[in-house]
Amino acid sequence: GEDVEQSLFLSVREGDSSVINCTYTDSSSTYLYWYKQEPGAGLQLLTYIFSNMDMKQDQRLTVLLNKKDKHLSLRIADTQTGDSAIYFCAVSNNAGNMLTFGGGTRLMVKP
Amino acid sequence: GAVVSQHPSWVICKSGTSVKIECRSLDFQATTMFWYRQFPKQSLMLMATSNEGSKATYEQGVEKDKFLINHASLTLSTLTVTSAHPEDSSFYICSAMHRGSPLHFGNGTRLTVT
Numbered sequence: 421g422e423d424v425e426q427s428l429f430l431s432v433r434e435g436d437s438s439v440i441n442c443t444y445t446d447s448s449s450t451y452l453y454w455y456k457q458e459p460g461a462g463l464q465l466l467t468y469i470f471s472n473m474d475m476k477q478d479q480r481l482t483v484l485l486n487k488k489d490k491h492l493s494l495r496i497a498d499t500q501t502g503d504s505a506i507y508f509c510a511v512s513n514n515a516g517n518m519l520t521f522g523g524g525t526r527l528m529v530k531p
Numbered sequence: 532g533a534v535v536s537q538h539p540s541w542v543i544c545k546s547g548t549s550v551k552i553e554c555r556s557l558d559f560q561a562t563t564m565f566w567y568r569q570f571p572k573q574s575l576m577l578m579a580t581s582n583e584g585s586k587a588t589y590e591q592g593v594e595k596d597k598f599l600i601n602h603a604s605l606t607l608s609t610l611t612v613t614s615a616h617p618e619d620s621s622f623y624i625c626s627a628m629h630r631g632s633p634l635h636f637g638n639g640t641r642l643t644v645t
Contacts, residue, residue, distance in 0.1 A: 462638035523574045
């Protein structure tokens with residue numbers, strides 16, 4: 421089955437850019453997602469990208485997809501303390517109806 | 532705004548009782564709903580997939596008699612934790628999708644069994 425890997429922890433200073441990385445194994449995945457989870461809360465969909473896209477930008481968020489290397493990244497520009505949370509990468513199957521989640525990356529933003 | 536509503540957001544129950552959690556899609560008809568469980572500081576674990584009008588498909592290791600799932604309509608799925616025990620205490624999250632749309636999650640239900 422699909423295997424999705426993320427680094428566990430990232431620490432940045434306020435105002436810097438954050439880059440959270442994710443690798444996956446199933447090349448037939450059609451949708452790739454980034455979710456944000458704050459303590460005690462559910463998952464908030466941040467952005468997603470179709471597998472036929474290389475990049476998607478939405479305000480401070482930039483998603484890059486390298487299909488050849490099966491590598492997905494999320495860049496947060498001008499990171500703020502309110503961005504501190506756990507970020508989950510999730511990859512769908514070919515049909516787009518099942519997700520496999522990475523273990524989550526805890527982002528800590530220092531003032 | 533929220534497109535998937537989950538209720539209740541937290542519940543405390545006594546051991547041996549049953550608890551029902553509701554998941555509603557607010558502005559779309561969800562052909563498929565998913566139920567996840569999340570332990571502290573861990574990722575989400577898929578428990579079951581629920582398609583409207585049919586029996587849920589449970590992941591390996593998830594007891595279907597303990598975690599009853601009903602997807603009676605295109606906007607509502609329920610998860611009932613039967614005869615709850617302290618080890619069932621966890622954060623339960625539902626998600627819903629319509630064909631071709633991204634997956635949206637509810638805000639989760641924190642269950643504490645005393």
